[in-house]
C-alpha cells in the first residue's frame with residue numbers, strides 16, 4: 001500500500017471528515033500541518049492550486065476536496081464497506097448529503113463559524129438565513145432515523161458531522177433534538193475523533 005499523506009489543520013471541519021474516515025478504515029496518513037501560510041506556498045499550490053485543505057497524497061496521486069477524498073479512500077481501500085452503499089438508491093442519497101455538506105452546510109453553519117471564530121469576510125446574515133432554513137429540514141429528515149442514509153453510518157454522516165456539531169461556535173444554537181441525537185450517534189462510532197472546542201459566542 002502507498003504511503004498516505006494528509007495536509008490539514010485540526011480545526012478544519014473539511015479535514016475532520018477525512019480524519020474520521022481514515023480512523024474508521026483503520027488507515028494511517030502522515031500528517032502535514034497546513035495553516036494559512038503553508039497554503040499560500042508554491043509547494044502547496046502545486047498540490048492544490050485552490051490553496052485549500054484537505055489535500056491527500058496517495059502515492060503518485062494527489063486528491064483535493066474533502067468529499068472527493070472520502071470517495072477516493074472508500075472506493076480504493078474499502079469498496080465493499082458500509083461507507084458508500086452499493087445499492088444505487090442509497091448511494092445517490094449519500095451523494096445528496098455530500099452536496100448538502102458542500103452547499104447548505106458550508107454556506108450556513110460553517111460560514112457562521114468562519115466569521116465568528118476566524119474573522120473570515122463572509123456575510124453573517126446570509127449564513128444565518130441559510131442555517132436557519134437548512135437545520136429544520138435536516139431535523140425533519142432525521143425524525144425516526146439513526147443515520148442520514150439507510151440503516152448504517154455512511155460517508156453522509158461523516159461529511160455532515162463537523163460543521164453541524166460546531167454550529168454553536170458560529171453563534172447558532174442547536175435546538176434540534178433529532179440532530180443532537182444523530183450527532184451523538186456519530187460520536188459513538190468506534191474510532192471517532194473530536195474536534196478541538198472553540199468558545200461559543202454569546203448574545204447571538
Ligand SMILES: N[C@@H](CCC(=O)N[C@@H](CS)C(=O)NCC(=O)O)C(=O)O
Nearest residue numbers: 012013014051052053054065066067
Ligand atoms: N471544497 C473544499 C473546501 C475546503 C476549504 O474550504 N478548506 C478551507 C479550510 S476549512 C481552506 O483551506 N480555506 C482556505 C482558502 O479557501 O483559501 C473541500 O471540500 O475540501
